[in-house]
Amino acid sequence: MSSPRVARRLIITRGIVQGVGFRPFVFRLATRCFLKGYVQNDTLGVSIDIEGEREHLDRFINSMLDSPPPQALIEELHWQDLPPLGYTTFEIKNSLPEADSTHKEALVAPDIATCEECLKEFFDPSDRRYLYPFINCSHCGPRYTIARDIPYDRVNTTMDAFIMCQDCSGEYHDPQDRRFHAQPNACPRCGPRLRLLDCRGNELPGDVLEQAVSLLKGGRILAIKGIGGYHLAVDATQSRVVSELRNRKRRWEKPFALMARDLEVARGVCHVGPQGDQLLLSAKRPIVLLEKKPGAKIAEGVAPGCKELGIMLPYTPLHHYLLRHAGDLLVMTSGNVTDEPIVFEDPEALARLKDVADYFLVSNRPIFTRCDDSVVRVNPEFGMRNSECGISHSAPRTPHSAILIRRARGYAPYPLRLASPFGKNVLACGAMLKNTFCIGKKHHAFLSPHIGDLENLETLEAFQQGIERFKKMLYLEPDIVSYDMHPDYLSTQYALGLEDGISKIPVQHHHAHVVSCMVENGLEGEVIGVAFDGLGYGEDGHLWGGEFLLASPQGYRRMGHLEYVPMPGGQRAIKEPWRMALSYLYYLFGKDFLETDIEFVRRLDKGKWPTVKEMMDKKTNSPLTSSMGRLFDGVSALLGIRGVITYEGQAAIELESASGGTDEGTDTPYHFELKEREGKILIGWHGLFEGILQDLLLGTPTPKVSSRFHHAVALMTGEVCKRIRGESGQKRVVLSGGVFQNVLLLRLCEGILGREGFDVYIHHKVPTNDGGLSLGQAVIADRQYLPQLKGAK
Secondary structure, three states, rough: OOOOEEEEEEEEEEEEOOOOOOHHHHHHHHHHOOEEEEEEEEOEEEEEEEEEEEEHHHHHHHHHHOOOOOOOOEEEEEEEEEEEEOOOOEOOOOOOOOOOOHHOOOOOOOEEEOHHHHHHOOOOOOOOOOOOOOEEEEOOEEEEEOOOOOOOOOHHHHHOOOOHHHHHHHHHHOOOOOOOOOOOHHHHHHHOOOEEEEOOOOOOOOHHHHHHHHHHHOOOOEEEEEEOOOOEEEEOOOOHHHHHHHHHHOOOOOOOEEEEEEEHHHHHHEEEEHHHHHHHHHHOOOEEEOOOOOOOOOHHHHHOOEEEEEEEOOHHHHHHHHHHHOOEEEEEEOOOOOOOOOOOOOOHHHHHHOOOOEEEEEOOOOOOOOOOOEEEEEEEOOOOOOOOEEEEEEEEOOOEEEEEOOOOOOOOOOOOEEOOOOOEEEEEEEOOEEEEOOOEOOOOEEEEEOOOOOOOOOHHHHHHHHHHHHHHHHHHOOOOOEEEOOOHHHHHHHHHOOOOEEEEEEEEEEEEHHHHHHHHHOOOOOEEEEEEEEEEEEEOOOOEEEEEEEEEEEEEEEEEEOOOOEOOOOOHHEEEEOOHHHHHHHHHHHHHHHOOOOOOHHHHOOHHHHHHHHHHHOOOOEEOOHHHHHHHHHHHHHOOOOHHHHHOOHHHHHHHHHHHOOOOOOOOOOOOOOEEEEEEEEEOHHHHHHHHHHHHOOOOHHHHHHHHHHHHHHHHHHHHHHHHHHHOOOEEEEEEEHHOOOHHHHHHHHHHHHHOOOEEHHHOOOOHHHHHHHHHHHHHHHHHHHHHHHHHH
């Protein structure tokens, strides 16, 4: 008979508890607490069957919750008391077989940057893994990109082909070793290897690492296989090779990402600051957008005309070696041809990049799932409204936070946990630009890594492949598919082409933006949603984008919007912002604007003017838009900042940059006219452009004009929200859409709204651009489907 002091508990943990050293941690903790039993992975998470004195069990559970492994996140922990069985040891058991695959809910950890312990071994000549580029342990290395299935065991990863040698196996089974149950564990004797190939696929003899360094120093372009795909790398200080990379990749002006040897090097070229330090050094290792220092010693072609640089620190052993020996700064741009997804399979890399790269640094460790680098922007003025793992919006304000621009490596596939579970399995297909998809299952929304712009067959195939792999890992088929209302989006066409048994629900673009921000902030009920972006298909058939909604997941009312204006040339007006400037001026002043003595008019191609005028007059290929993004484009072109773009958002980005981030403009900001029409607030911009033209005629400096424009938009946002509050009583405001990547505008809007007594919510877990749209689509479709289902009964 067992002692009354002895108890047994079956403990169930859910969250990021696989692939983060959680079972070895449990083993060591149980041993220290004098407990017996076992721990094992299953398709739901980690189960612990454990017994011992009650006091020791309580201490075990408290320690597990208080001090889990650095990359673990325990979302749920509950236990059941059972009769003691008299266990005599504690062990890690093999994973529980799939008794019921429909209950696959274990979360795969994101990929983790190389830890300090592994780096010390990597550079230690006496260590058996000296300069082994695949060194890892239970605290670092690839996770998501090598996982084929769950539970996260070696047999379910791309490492299953590599049989551990005796030494590695000894580490794997030693409870005191850092590699105890580290699934990707390997060494030079038994693990993956590097090869160096020329652009025809021929292997080069000699030391691979030394040759790679020599080639980079010699001004060659290397395609380097990483954790989630290929990078194209060159020495960032050599202007010739940077220019050559641009020509070969056909990426004419969009900034390249940089990788710096260490934080000191990053500080030498950028203003980093405390939040920048934290982001650069985090295990996620995103690309961080930071202000460039004057005189930064990099080639001008890295980020031509930009005041910011995208910079990251090494996150694989190979990166650390190259940055230590080949130069302090390397361009590390995604391994693709412009507009295509990142390449991640070796044959595909050689086929698609043979005309871009001179040499290929490849390995025989397969990547199962592609995953690009994440991109964040430091937001020095605003804090997260939520804790990283909670959903309460009453969490204390953190003074420095970041805005996610692209959510991928290091963040994906970690899901968002919802307070209210999905009633059905949902697939949300996202938008066209910056596409992601989202799968909703029970309490979790699984947002895919960044896929790219769905504008070609290659990206569509990556989108479809990603969906199939998520479905396999989560073992589900969707009951509902949601999609954007725009009929020409490939994501919409994909959704509509699915089998007839799936319920298909269209979701308005800006409604999805607002709800995505509501979900990550844990908001229920109605909010005032401010959705500013490039464009989204509206219910009236026009292209929306400067929207004020009264919204909830169940529906929305359009309360106000920017006045419509033609987009002469349709999509060409996006790539040629001068068309938008011309449209605003012609709409307001007729052809008399041609008599205005400003630089924009003087430089206008008078040969194109009659054609554009005819388009607008006859309403041919000139769709109407209420887009805030197009307004930013038009002002940028009018100020002579950017009349033609080479990458998405360039005109608006440079308009923000032109302001210098200053607060000038509060003295005499421009004004919008707020009018009532058909029960909505119609936001006119006549006064705005009159003010801008007056400043241009007076020779007012461009930074001051840009700053005044930003202030005018923020003040207008506050005024419209006050009117909506007066009608609805609602004081919670959600800011979403790609325009809010603009930190100056975001800072101004939150400041003005806060002073007016509003509670303001912004994105911090998913991108505010279209990369976060699928989250909103998933939740809206689920909430709207359930009432339909009840009504059908």
